[in-house]
Amino acid sequence: MNKDKLAAELEQHLRQLAAGRELARRDPALQAARTAVKRYQSARLAATHPDLLAAPDTRDAAAFFLNDIYGAHDLERREADLERIAPSLQRLLPYESLHTITGAIALDALTEQLDTAMARVLGAEFDEGAYLLAYRSATAPEERKRQLDLVQQLGDSLCALVRIPLLALTLSVMRGPAKLAGVTDLHQFLERGFTTFKKMKKPAQFVETIVGRERRAMGHIYSGRREPFDVF
Known part of the structure; x- marks a missing residue:
């Protein structure tokens, strides 16, 4: 896929995100429920991957995945930055960086869709039993598989970024221009992703570990297994 196609795909996902979030803003009960689902899942992810969050080699990358890729906080400001400058991104960014951003937004768009369905x-109050029932009834296995495929692709993209010569210097030089352009959040996302993956000894193994555990958890949920998040 060339840069023009990546940019077009990025804009499509951004429009989808903006429409979904505008719909939720008009419905306070739905907005509260979405926030509750995000917080629950963020806590669940932290409980599923405590070793990755604790180990010195992987804790920063795990925190990046939890906060920047799937966070309980709203990522709308980053997406607003992107929507504003999307037409210029294929000129401003190298292919690999544009590919990483597009992958992150594709994942975000699908995750928002699934979170809203659940x-x-x-509603805003539920326990694990209700969560598991909603997971099975409101979202399809094919959608969840696609979500994890996008996590894998994003992780692979970040692994590719750390192999680009002089990218750390380029990102450092871009801090000032990014601030002047009003896209600091977007630049910090790229820099955090690059930095956390660069410091790991085996970034590809980290991605495989997260995705593998989440695939097992997904299978356990759809099969109705007791203790579905026991994935070690």
Whole structure:
């Protein structure tokens, strides 16, 4: 896929995200339920991967995945930055960086869709049993598989970024221009992703570990297994 196609795909996902979030803003109950689902899942992810969050080699990358890729906080400011400058990105960014950003937004768009579907079923208060029922009834295995495929692709993209010569210097030089352009959040996302993956000894193994555990958890949920998040 060339840069023009990547930029077009990015804009499509950004429009989808903006439409979904505008719909939620008009419905306070749905917005509260979406926030509750995000917080629950963020806590669940931290409980599923405590070793990665604790180990010196992987803890920063694990925190990046939890906070920047799937966070309980709203990523709308980053996406607003992107939507504003999307037409210029294929000129401003190297292919690999544009590919990483597009992958992150594709994942975000699908995750928002799945979270909203579950939020409509769950409301703002629920327990694990209700969460698991909603996971099975409101989202399809094919959608969840696609979500994890996107996590894998994003992880692979970040692994590719750290192999680009002089990218650390380029990102450092871009801090000032990014601030002047009003896209500091977007630049910090790229820099955090690069830095956390660069410091790991085996970044590809880290990605495989997270995705492998989440695939097992997904299979356990759809099969109705007790203790579905026991994936070690």
